[in-house]
Amino acid sequence: MSKEIITLKDVSRKAGVHPSTVSLCLNNSPLVARNTLRHVQKIAREMGYHPHPHLQALMRSRRKHDPQPKPAPLGFVTFFSTPEGWKTRLPNLRKTIDAAREKAESRGFLLDEIWIPPERYSRPEIEAMLRERDVCAVLLSPLPQPEKTLDWPWERLAAVTIGHSLREPRINRVRSDHFKSMTTAMKACHRLGYRRPGLALHERVDHQLERRWFAAFMTTTREIDLGTAPRPFLTNDWRSARFLRWVEREKPDVIFVTKPSEQLRWLQDAGYSVPGDIGLVALSIDSPGSRFSGIYEHWELQGERGIRILIDLITDNEFGLQDSPIISLVDGSWNPGKTLRAPG
Numbered sequence: 068m069s070k071e072i073i074t075l076k077d078v079s080r081k082a083g084v085h086p087s088t089v090s091l092c093l094n095n096s097p098l099v100a101r102n103t104l105r106h107v108q109k110i111a112r113e114m115g116y117h118p119h120p121h122l123q124a125l126m127r128s129r130r131k132h133d134p135q136p137k138p139a140p141l142g143f144v145t146f147f148s149t150p151e152g153w154k155t156r157l158p159n160l161r162k163t164i165d166a167a168r169e170k171a172e173s174r175g176f177l178l179d180e181i182w183i184p185p186e187r188y189s190r191p192e193i194e195a196m197l198r199e200r201d202v203c204a205v206l207l208s209p210l211p212q213p214e215k216t217l218d219w220p221w222e223r224l225a226a227v228t229i230g231h232s233l234r235e236p237r238i239n240r241v242r243s244d245h246f247k248s249m250t251t252a253m254k255a256c257h258r259l260g261y262r263r264p265g266l267a268l269h270e271r272v273d274h275q276l277e278r279r280w281f282a283a284f285m286t287t288t289r290e291i292d293l294g295t296a297p298r299p300f301l302t303n304d305w306r307s308a309r310f311l312r313w314v315e316r317e318k319p320d321v322i323f324v325t326k327p328s329e330q331l332r333w334l335q336d337a338g339y340s341v342p343g344d345i346g347l348v349a350l351s352i353d354s355p356g357s358r359f360s361g362i363y364e365h366w367e368l369q370g371e372r373g374i375r376i377l378i379d380l381i382t383d384n385e386f387g388l389q390d391s392p393i394i395s396l397v398d399g400s401w402n403p404g405k406t407l408r409a410p411g
Contacts, residue, residue, distance in 0.1 A: 073114050073115055073116040073384070074116075075089050075090060075093075075116070077114065077116070078107065078110055078111050078114055078116050081110050081114065082106060082107045082110045082111075084103065084107060088103070088107065089107055089111070092104045092107035092108055092111075093107070093108065093111060115222070115386070115387060140176070140177045140178070140179050140200060140201055140202050141171055141176050141177065141178050141179070141202065141204045141205070141206065141374070141377060141378075142178075142179050142180075142181045142197065142200065142202040142204070142205040142206070143164055143167055143168075143178055143179070143180050143181065143205075143206050143208070144181045144182075144183055144205050144206070144207050144208060145160075145180065145181070145182055145183075145208045146182075146183060146184055146185055146207075146208060146210050146211060147182075147184070147211050148184060148211070149182075150182040152211070153208060153211075156211060157208070157209060158353070159353060159364075159366040160208060160209075160366065162366040162367045162370070163208075163229060163366045163367060163369055163370035163373075164178075164180065164370060165367070165370070166366075166367035166368070166369075166370035166371045167206055167370035167371065167373060167374045169371075170370065170371045170374040170375065171374050171378075174374070174378050176374075176378065178206075178374075179200060179202065181196070181197075181200065181202070181205075183196065185210075185215065185217060190218050190219060190220060193219055193220070194219075194220040194223075197220075197224070203223060203224060203225065203381065203386070204224065204225040204226070204377050204378075204380065204381045205224060205225075205226050205227075205377075206226075206227050206228075206229070206370075206373045206374060206377055207226065207227070207228040207229065207233060207238075208228075208229055209228075209229055209230040209231075209232045209233075210232040210233055212232075215232070215233065215234075216234065216235040216236075217233060217235075217236070221236060221238070221387055221388050222386070222387045222388075223386060223387070224386060224387070225377055225380035225381045225385060225386050226238045226239065226377075227239045227240065227241060227373045227376050227377045227380075227393075228240045228241075229241055229242070229369055229370075229373060230242050230243075231275055231276055231277065232275065236388055237388075237392050238388065238389075238392055239376055239380070239389070239392045239393040239394075239395075240392065240393070240394055240395070241369045241372045241373045241376070241395045241397065242369070242394070242395075242396065242397070243351075243364040243365075243369070243396070243397050243399055244396040244397060244398050244399065245276050245279040245280050245283070245350075246279045246280075246282065246283040247283070247396075247398060247399070248280075248283075248350065248362040248364070248398075248399040249279070249280050249283035249284055249287065249323070249350065250283050250286070250287045251362065251399065251401055252323060252348050252350065252361065252362055252401065253283075253284065253287045253288075253291070253323075254287065254291070255401050256321050256346065256348065256407065257291050258410075259346075259407055259408060259410060260408075261320050261321040261346055261407075262293060262320065263293070263296060263297055263317075263318060263319050263320040263321070264284075264288070264293070264296060264297070264319060264320075264321050264322075264323065265296075265297040265299070265300065265313075265314070265317055265319025265321070265322045265323070266280070266281065266284045266299040266300065266301075266322075266323045267299070267300040267310060267313070267322055267323065267324050267330065268280065268281065268299070268300070268301050268324075268325065269301075269302070269303065269305050269325070270301050270302060270303045271303065272325055273301055280323075280350060281299065281301070284299065284323070285299075297317035297318065297319045298317060300313040300317075307333040307336075307337075310330065310333055311333060311334075311337050314334070314337075314339075314345070319345065320345060320346065321345065321346035321347070321348060321407065322345060322346070322347055322348065323348045323350055324347065324348070324349060324350065325349070325350050325351060327347055327348075327349035327352075327359045327361065327406070330347060331347055331359075331406070334347070341406055342360075342405075342406050342407050342408045343408075346360070346406060346407040346408060347359065347360065347406040347407070348360050348361045348406070348407065349361030349362070349404075349406075350362055351363075351364050351399075352402055352404070355400065355402060356402065357402055357404055358404055358405045358406070359402070359404045359405075359406050360402060360403055360404030360405070360406045360407040361401075361402055361404060361406075362399040362400065362401065362402070363399060363400045363402050364397065364399045365397050365398075365399065365400065368397050369397050372395050372397065373395075376393055376395065
């Protein structure tokens with residue numbers, strides 16, 4: 068896709084009319100003949116013209132004699148089965164939303180939370196909802212069903228998504244650098260003297276992240292020369308009995324997991340002391356300072372960065388899908404926690 072900004076004058080030249088006529092046509096003015104209106108609107112669509120949100124807000128305020136133009140709205144879209152369904156599945160998303168709103172307002176934009184469960188609305192209905200809210204730029208939350216495809220009016224939108232779950236179309240995205248997070252966690256454990264790291268992952272999660280955690284685990288195991296490290300525990304049959312059989316068979320001295328509260332309970336119920344017998348590392352902790360040793364993925368920074376990319380897109384009038392979408396990686400931070408033995 069070309070990065071060239073299409074202006075109102077470009078449309079007027081191609082349509083063979085005055086720029087003021089183009090403006091009237093794009094606003095469905097009754098002062099313009101229907102044939103001319105349809106012709107100009109068709110040319111504008113074909114050229115990929117989109118009015119600039121800030122200019123639109125300014126012109127609306129002038130028409131209403133309002134000295135303070137209303138900030139252009141951006142949309143933060145969630146997709147779960149209920150408007151607040153994300154609170155159970157992704158509680159850290161609140162940090163992303165709040166940080167995104169603060170960043171948007173600091174740049175002169177509003178951020179509306181919009182709930183659009185994909186299975187309930189057709190593409191025309193979604194387009195109508197966004198038009199009604201005057202939203203032409205959206206920051207998308209992770210999807211409840213990974214790898215889902217969204218059929219949206221992308222040609223009129225600037226869009227950024229958080230995380231991996233939206234696979235098609237390939238739009239701009241901000242996500243945690245899972246590969247680097249795993250290497251950071253493994254090297255921290257190695258410095259503490261752990262020599263038999265074990266990885267326990269649900270197959271669905273591993274697949275959703277395109278095996279980045281697994282790839283980093285295997286690569287770092289070789290890099291720090293651990294020899295015959297425990298075989299990773301990857302399964303769709305996620306039960307305590309199978310997990311504990313794996314622990315007994317492979318004898319890891321530290322385990323990397325995604326649900327630390329659950330695995331901590333399983334280990335303690337089986338008589339293991341954490342961190343006395345086995346260390347436990349959470350690949351994604353809820354907050355800095357958590358009792359769990361592990362990685363904090365900076366959900367608030369993902370929101371800030373998503374808004375920054377989104378505003379850059381609409382400022383440059385870059386709407387629609389891009390040939391080479393932006394992928395912005397956010398580094399995680401190591402949290403020492405209490406589920407690993409103390410240094411020394």
